[in-house]
Amino acid sequence: MIVAILGAGPAGMSCANACLSFGLSPVVIERTAHLGGAQRSNFHPNLWLLGFPGESGEAMTQRLAEHYRALPVTTYYTTQVNQVSRNATEFSLILSGLDAPLAAAAIVLATGTRPRATPELERLAETCPRILIGPLSHAIRDHIRNARVLILGGGDNALDHALFLAELGNQAWVCTRGALSARKPFIEDCQLREEIELRANCPQPRLGCAVDHVVATWPGHQSRFDWVLVMYGYLPNTDVLDAFDPAIRPALTGTGYLHVDAWQRSSVARVYAAGDVTDSPQPSVPTAMAQGLTAARAAERDLAGGGAI
Template sequence: MLEQNIEQNKVYDAAIVGAGPAGVSCAVWLARLGLAPVLLDAAAEVGGLCRRNPFPEDWNASLPGVSGAQVADNLARSLELAGVPLRLSCRVHSIRRETGPRAGQEAGREAGQQTGQQPGEPAGEQVWQGGAAFKVACGADSTLLSCRHVVLASGVRARGLARAELAPAGRILTGPGEHIVAQDFRGLRVAVLGGGDNAFENALYVAERGAASVRVHARSVRAQQQFVRRLAPSQLAVGPYTVDPASLSVDGRVYDMLLVFYGWEPCVDFTEGLDLRRTPAGFVASDAATAQTSCDGVYAIGEVTQRQHPCVVTALADGVTAAKAIQARIEHAGRPWVEWGSSSVGPEASWTPHTSFT
């Protein structure tokens, strides 16, 4: 896919960080709603984790048999058809909030210039007149992009094993994906660390591909019983365990490879200046109805929030939720849609409607 032109001097309605299913869905919806999004991603291709998933997306009822890479290609095609400005290989370094009345006035003035509005002319309903405005520093040259809203769709990365760098190169694999498929496990003794679906599914995968032995070490078992039942009792150790990466040993037993499935952590290193509230698990807390975070004008969607069961379908839905919430703010003179109403975080957080649109 060809990258669409980015206008550095333009004030975008929303800068979306992350070109996975959630980010692409939000960008496409915003564009088709007549708004001006810009999409940024540190990767060289569109698709997020889908791009690295070699297996069929059979959980997506609308696309049976389609691979993760094909889903990623479809996402890229959708961006192209919607004409969404896109910048790949563009890491976001920081997001700075422009505060005070002048920021809102400047955003409104620039919006008027972009829509052909004359100075002093009343704004049409599509023109944003105030509220939060942001500067996003991105890319190798730290280009500054201006936007009225920010959407965090930056996804997650697999949690690693402490001191994994002490292990021989290539002997510890972290998280699911194409690197597991590329590995030859024939004749190897493999320890799988973790108690969730990914750990058990990959243990079964490794066993089917000729490993000499496979043993799952889990402090607790959270995986689906359909996976757990397929392992022999001797292949599962439940309870605390000690790992020595340097010797590739778990509780003193030596292996040829360690596969680590310790779950996920959000990719939000660039958001330090936004003071975002987090869930107990460390993900970005957001309102269920609008995807807005505790920082006014900032939305979070997809796996960075763990708002819903993480998958392509729920990520796409999250993107629509944020796009419609942003449209509502812009078309109603920037009046806040919700405000954070509790010190709690996560699904139990209380959100209070701030303004009724009538």
């Protein structure tokens, strides 16, 4: 029986691997051209995955991808899910680039999250190469040296990047609208570095973009920065639910993540969700992989009886 898995990050790849063990046939649909999801460009070591000390997210992704590619899993890359409907026994998925609909007995949503920004910042970043949205891009690692960097946001990612940039000889100004929400060790480490200035209750500045710098304007104050990093957290990738017929659209939590039970079952029979697209208490690679495995087990159990949905 075919299980359609949306997303080829750690949750989706793990789910596909587990489906094979449970005698199910996984078909993975990935909207980019790549395996690996959020960890593809993480150059930091993964501290949460026991057994691979010092291994970066990039290296881990290569290791997972190598294993995954050797599995008998059909994977459609750069593919969009355009429509999902259901009859008495199966789901039908209309995918971009495929002539015939894909029939599946179950669906697993493993679409992860994306960096959050205001619509105004998203528009600006499209034309301004000095404004970067989200963490850990190679541009941050490879190009930011001896620079003045404005970091918008006050969570762990914002402060982690301030520390990382200070190590590389940059000056970092952290500006967050309310109180700093990062964990205490990040705040304390930043307070010890003279290259880092932490500004809580700092209004979002108006940004003016030039080729090699950005001018930030606050009421009564203006400052020039070489780079601006936007670290406003994450949003779940639930836009794919627009393609689902309303009768089979799974319920969301109050914060917009997919609502699941301990078996990764959504509110719709035979639709499951795994990884960061669910409101996981500790989003991480091991969590996502375990949830992918659990979703496969739940599908195997639910499908064992066969019959109508």
